[in-house]
Amino acid sequence: MQQPFRIIIAGGGTAGWMTAAAISSLYKDRSCFQITLIESEEIGSVGVGEATLPSIKSFNDQLGINEAEMMRRTQGTFKLGIQFTNWGKRGASYIHPFGVYGSLQNSSDFYQYWTQLSSKKAQADISKYSFAVQMAERNLFKFPTKNPENIESTASYAYHFDAALYAAYLRELSETAGVVRINGVIEAVNNDFDSGNITSLLLRSGQQLEGDFFIDCSGFRSLLLHKTLKAEFEDWSNWLLCDRAVALQSEQPYEIPPYTRSIAKEAGWQWRIPLQRRAGNGYVYCSHMISDEQAHESLQSELPGKALTEPRFIKFKAGRYKKSWQKNCVAIGLSSGFLEPLESTSIYLIHIGIVCLLRLFPIPQSGQKDYSNLSDEYNRLIDNEYERIRDFLILHYHLNDRTDSELWRHCRSMKVPESLTKKIDLFTRRGYSESFKYGLFSTPSWLAVFNGQGLSQKGVDPFVSALPLEYLESTLAEVSSLIEQGLVGASTHRQFVAQYCGIQI
Numbered sequence: 001m002q003q004p005f006r007i008i009i010a011g012g013g014t015a016g017w018m019t020a021a022a023i024s025s026l027y028k029d030r031s032c033f034q035i036t037l038i039e040s041e042e043i044g045s046v047g048v049g050e051a052t053l054p055s056i057k058s059f060n061d062q063l064g065i066n067e068a069e070m071m072r073r074t075q076g077t078f079k080l081g082i083q084f085t086n087w088g089k090r091g092a093s094y095i096h097p098f099g100v101y102g103s104l105q106n107s108s109d110f111y112q113y114w115t116q117l118s119s120k121k122a123q124a125d126i127s128k129y130s131f132a133v134q135m136a137e138r139n140l141f142k143f144p145t146k147n148p149e150n151i152e153s154t155a156s157y158a159y160h161f162d163a164a165l166y167a168a169y170l171r172e173l174s175e176t177a178g179v180v181r182i183n184g185v186i187e188a189v190n191n192d193f194d195s196g197n198i199t200s201l202l203l204r205s206g207q208q209l210e211g212d213f214f215i216d217c218s219g220f221r222s223l224l225l226h227k228t229l230k231a232e233f234e235d236w237s238n239w240l241l242c243d244r245a246v247a248l249q250s251e252q253p254y255e256i257p258p259y260t261r262s263i264a265k266e267a268g269w270q271w272r273i274p275l276q277r278r279a280g281n282g283y284v285y286c287s288h289m290i291s292d293e294q295a296h297e298s299l300q301s302e303l304p305g306k307a308l309t310e311p312r313f314i315k316f317k318a319g320r321y322k323k324s325w326q327k328n329c330v331a332i333g334l335s336s337g338f339l340e341p342l343e344s345t346s347i348y349l350i351h352i353g354i355v356c357l358l359r360l361f362p363i364p365q366s367g368q369k370d371y372s373n374l375s376d377e378y379n380r381l382i383d384n385e386y387e388r389i390r391d392f393l394i395l396h397y398h399l400n401d402r403t404d405s406e407l408w409r410h411c412r413s414m415k416v417p418e419s420l421t422k423k424i425d426l427f428t429r430r431g432y433s434e435s436f437k438y439g440l441f442s443t444p445s446w447l448a449v450f451n452g453q454g455l456s457q458k459g460v461d462p463f464v465s466a467l468p469l470e471y472l473e474s475t476l477a478e479v480s481s482l483i484e485q486g487l488v489g490a491s492t493h494r495q496f497v498a499q500y501c502g503i504q505i
Helices: 013-026 055-063 067-074 107-120 131-137 163-176 223-228 292-301 346-359 372-398 406-413 418-430 443-452 469-487 493-501
Strands: 005-010 033-039 077-079 081-085 093-097 158-160 180-183 186-191 198-203 208-210 213-216 233-235 244-251 260-265 268-274 278-285 312-315 319-321 329-331
Touching (some): 013 055, 013 346, 131 469
Antiparallel strands (some): 081 093, 260 268
């Protein structure tokens, strides 16, 4: 009898258990696929990621997760977008929404409609024409509809949740599906002399675990990919200067906004994430411009309520490994790279890494162990994801009018990647944004940051400029009216979560 294909996941946390849950849900026959996850209660995980992107809902849906139950178990709330304060200039604020501007019938041209009218006479800000933004600003929530003719279909949502509780929830699902969990510390990694493939992991207990395919979810240590297979790291800290974070939990005010807050500060930015019964808080900063003690004091002074935990300090470097898949090992999550949580991309990168891996999964065929074609394609896909997110994050820092600190002056004047320079130029000329439709952040996301941080286009799409102003005015007025109608009957976010989850908050 042929032995099962042995998959070993090194590390737990969000990355490890998302990976285990996804693989075990697709490859269910344990006589063919044996899945083992090793994690150490001594080491623990970073575990501060609490904000997600809408892709997490599709991940949960694919696993058959009951949304209300998941939210109860993880202290979850809904998220319609991210509010950025003091980014373009001090005192200014905007929301990057999960959704489009206008209706689905006119969303591709709506920004151009608004720009053309604004060049003729004063108009309300573009955010007034986003259903997601208007719900968020009024602290309301209702589920999007699937009817494309309904304005409520223009919004989508993600979650705020406790990442440690989410990992624990997925662990239960995974173990029920036959994933074997071992609590242990990996002491050594053994490789095949000829191929370089990893053959086994030696635990501190003396137990040796042999495997056919290994998934590195060991976090910043990158135990398998970097320390063992010597993957080369590409450093992006010359563009993304922040290299530290301090995080702590606090009491949650009565009102629970359906969005994450990102508040730009002298040496970085502060996050505020509303969960059901507490708030997650953190200060991401550049250690060359502020000390750990000063960062903690600054965060402590602006908490929404009493601190509930001691501060936790995290060191990191922006960048990614040039090859996330080497030999018979794939790194998922922090072990493959790190981009600061400015746009809540950490869990997304775990998700997309899992999706790409499953599409290219090395199902054993006649003992073949050369995965080079699969790994080349995987690395190409992951490189694109990292680089597109990198450019989007750099844009937030680069596009500012602040002169009050070294960080913001440097970021405004620094030379950015050529790929981002081209995107800025295309938008500045005529608001062109078709090149942004591929990758994680699509056209509405780029428009939100460009407009929210003060970048104006110089020209207007010639197809739009030929349209009568009366037509443009009536389109904007119709969208505004539809949004107001769509908001009727919406509950406050707090009320919606309590009723949906069947709990008292």
